[in-house]
Amino acid sequence: MSARRQTKSADQQVSRSEPQASKGHRVSGAERSVGPREDVRWGGLHVLADDDPRWPHDPVDQARAACAGGAAVVQLRAKLATDRAALAWGEAIRAATQRTGALFCVNDRIDLALACGADAVHLGQTDVPPERIPPEWRARIAIGRSTHTPEEVARACNEAVDYLAFGPVFETGSKLSAWSARGVAALADAVRRAAPRPVVAIGGIDASRVASVHAAGAAGFAVISAVAGAASPEAAVRELARAWVAPRAVSALGFACWMAVAWAISENRRAVPWATVAWGVALQLGLGLLLLKTPFGRGFFALMTGLVDALLACTNAGTRFVFGALFDTGFSFAVNVLPTIVFMSSLFAVLYHVGFLQILVRALSVVFARTMRISGAESLSAIANIFLGMVESALVVRPYLERLTRSEMFLLMTLGMATVAGSVMLAYVGMLGGGDYAGHLATASLVSAPAGVLMAKLMVPEREVAATAAGHVVDVPDGATNLIDAAAQGAIAGLRLAGYVGALLVAFVALIALANHVLAWFGGAIGIPDLTFQRLLGAAMAPAAWLLGVPWADASAVGSLIGEKTVLNEFLAYQDLGRQIAQASLAPRSAVIASYALCGFANFGSLAIMIGGIGGLAPERRGEVAELGLRSIVSGTLASFSTACVAGMLL
Known part of the structure; x- marks a missing residue:
């Protein structure tokens, strides 16, 4: 007789009325x-x-x-x-x-x-x-x-x-x-x-x-x-x-597609350094596995969540002191987000002054140089871009800017477009509601570093001899007199950035409203109700969102966010993503993948900053920087997309 067919007698039954933990073993x-x-x-x-x-x-x-x-x-x-x-x-x-x-x-x-x-x-x-x-x-x-x-x-x-x-x-x-x-x-x-x-x-x-x-x-x-x-x-x-595993398979397909696009528009497909590309893929997947699938990663997420909560509390203390009752009257971008940029800019300036960032960047850049077989200047800028903005990262290799090869310059620009500065990441996390998004955006920034190198070397391979090919790195002097001066200079720089962000948002939101009024009139005239700028962007970018691993039901919404980020800026896109998260209008997995795809500076406003910033540091290279500008937006976007695909494959 099958064991399954045996019936239990009264003395064989294990009581369900009392918890087994209180009785000891019954078998x-x-x-x-x-x-x-x-x-x-x-x-x-x-x-x-x-x-x-x-x-x-x-x-x-x-x-x-x-x-x-x-x-x-x-x-x-x-x-x-x-x-x-x-x-x-x-x-x-x-x-x-x-x-x-x-x-x-x-x-x-x-x-x-x-x-x-x-x-x-x-x-x-x-x-x-x-x-x-x-x-x-x-x-x-x-x-x-x-x-x-x-x-x-x-x-x-x-x-x-x-x-x-x-x-x-x-x-x-x-x-x-x-x-x-x-x-x-x-x-x-x-x-x-x-x-x-x-x-x-x-x-x-x-x-x-x-x-x-x-x-x-x-x-x-x-x-x-x-x-x-x-x-x-x-x-x-x-x-x-x-x-x-089917949704993960779509993300894997997207990962391969973005690499294929980069190779297809390469300046010299025969010169692509495939060893560097292979290491880029390995580092992306390795970092993704480490941070998203291991106990270390769970600890990293918990650490980032706690750190972000603490930093936001510190920011709120300063904001409440300056704005008083305005801070408690409800969410305001000017009051609740922009001060975060000022505080984080000041904090990063202090960390740079005491040498902490230099030690971290230099140590990690050695790993990049040896594994990905890139020059010292490239590896240093790759790691610097994880923590610093695109112009600040260029300062790290300023003594070599005039002598960078075309491929090195393009890699520097790509990394600036593929990552975000630590000084603004905290603001993004706050707009998304905190929690695990602190770990996700930190992971995105880390994984996008090898992704940026990979895409840059696919699109503009090295054909010259780099001045720092042996792995030589640069010591950049700190301009601050002391700790207080560093904090003050950082705060002033953060204020300039916050003002720039606020001004752009006022202009862009107003322009979008104007565009939506025009499109609504035009849509009504041709029989397409509710025609909006966001709807057009969503329709155009929905296939790209689907290739990231986003279900088709959410592809239009995520595609609209990607379009906003590219045409306008990532602040506006993250603000809209945060609203959709709060309203639960996006599936959680779609929202997380979108947060990775948006984690980069690749947009036309950033291009203007890059041309002005790097062109000012190396005037003789301004024309080349401008020439490579549009390609750097494409490569930075592809790098962010590949990072989102890594998340899609693992989540």
């Missing part, structure tokens, strides 16, 4: 300690191996099919079996998951999970609360928690859990049918509330619905009937797994 078996939970990822496809007798396959067969098909997590759901049968199933499933590297989870029963050596236990709302699990058990096993409402999500975020499951997202025939379908919008809200904890979607999910769950920002999704009820469970798992 015996080999126990093992799993690795640190921070090394465990809960994304991807979760297959619940269920013992419901209506399924044609028992839990072990379901689990083996799940492992063979590529499931990330297999969860044993033994509701009807005896303890002996459940333990036998658990040990067999543990062996199957160990062979493929999948994670093994047990539903409801922590005693069974520990006895089987499972990686995790998944607890429902009526199971033992996580805080009642003894610490010695908690140290050996990860914990998931089922949630169905925003209130349950909020409570779970205050519990010691490693991931949350939310649902039912769609109508389902399982026990979750006691709850009405929550919908994709509720899932997206749960993802936002639970951050940074991963959320796994559950309930009524099949291959046709995976894309919408992925777009909502879920780290993974769980299925029961889609696999257990299939004629071929392994084939069903493979179909679901393919559907889950």
Whole structure:
């Protein structure tokens, strides 16, 4: 008789009325300690191996099919079996998951999970609360928690859990049918509330619905009937797994397309340094994996979030002192954003004066020079652009500006367009609502450095001998007399930048309003209602947004943001993105990808600054800088796009 068919007698049943954590083990078996939970990822496809007798396959067969098909997590759901049968199933499933590297989870029963050596236990709302699990058990096993409402999500975020499951997202025939379908919008809200904890979607999910769950920002999704009820469970798992990676595949396609575009418009395709290109790809993907997929990355995100919160609090203290009651009357760009630029500019000037930035830039530039095989001036400017603006980064290699080769000059310009200054990044994070966006924008700036080098060398390969080819770097004297002078000079420079940004926004927003009035009149005359500047940009850039990995439903909105950033500036685009995030009109994944794509200075206003700034530092090269200007906007945009694709491949 199949173990699944065994019925439980009264003395075999494990009581559900009392938490198992308070009773000790009820079943015996080999126990093992799993690795640190921070090394465990809960994304991807979760297959619940269920013992419901209506399924044609028992839990072990379901689990083996799940492992063979590529499931990330297999969860044993033994509701009807005896303890002996459940333990036998658990040990067999543990062996199957160990062979493929999948994670093994047990539903409801922590005693069974520990006895089987499972990686995790998944607890429902009526199971033992996580805080009642003894610490010695908690140290050996990860914990998931089922949630169905925003209130349950909020409570779970205050519990010691490693991931949350939310649902039912769609109508389902399982026990979750006691709850009405929550919908994709509720899932997206749960993802936002639970951050940074991963959320796994559950309930009524099949291959046709995976894309919408992925777009909502879920780290993974769980299925029961889609696999257990299939004629071929392994084939069903493979179909679901393919559907889950499909959005990432689009991002990978986009990554290749942007490189192909850069190569197609290259000045000399035969001279492309493919070793440098290969290192650029490797560094982009390596940095992306490190910062988005590892415990180090989660620590980095937590550090950046805390740092941004602290810096914004400091900025607010200064702003409130100057503006008084105006600060508390509601959001105002002039009061809530522009002072951030002044403060950060002053802070970076202080860090430069004490030598901190120079040490950091010089150390990282050595890594770039040796891996990507670029000149000392190029590697120094590449790293400097992560922290400084385009003109400040040019100052780092000022003694060599007149002697830079054409390829080096173009790389310097591309990096200026592909990254943003640290002094304005804090303002962008504030406009997006803070949280994980601090880590995302910092990641974007880091990954865009090798991306900028890659695109620059594809479009304008080196054909001369660089003056700093041996890796020589430059010491640039600091013009400040002391720390106070550095802070004052930085604040004044920040004030100039804030004034420039404010003036441009006043002009551009007014011009857009004028354009929309004209377009509305024209659209009414030709029978196209609601014709706007943003709508035109969205239609033009929607294919590009889709290639970043944005679902087509959001492609027009994200394309409009990209168009605004390129034609106008990134401040306006980030402000609009922040509004859409607040209104939840964009799927979380789309919003994150958009934040990467916008993280660069590649626009026509920046080109004017670059020509004036670099042309002023090296007057003899002004004509060449102007000649390369439009190409640098293209290369900077392509670099930002490739960085967004890296995020799309990994998120």
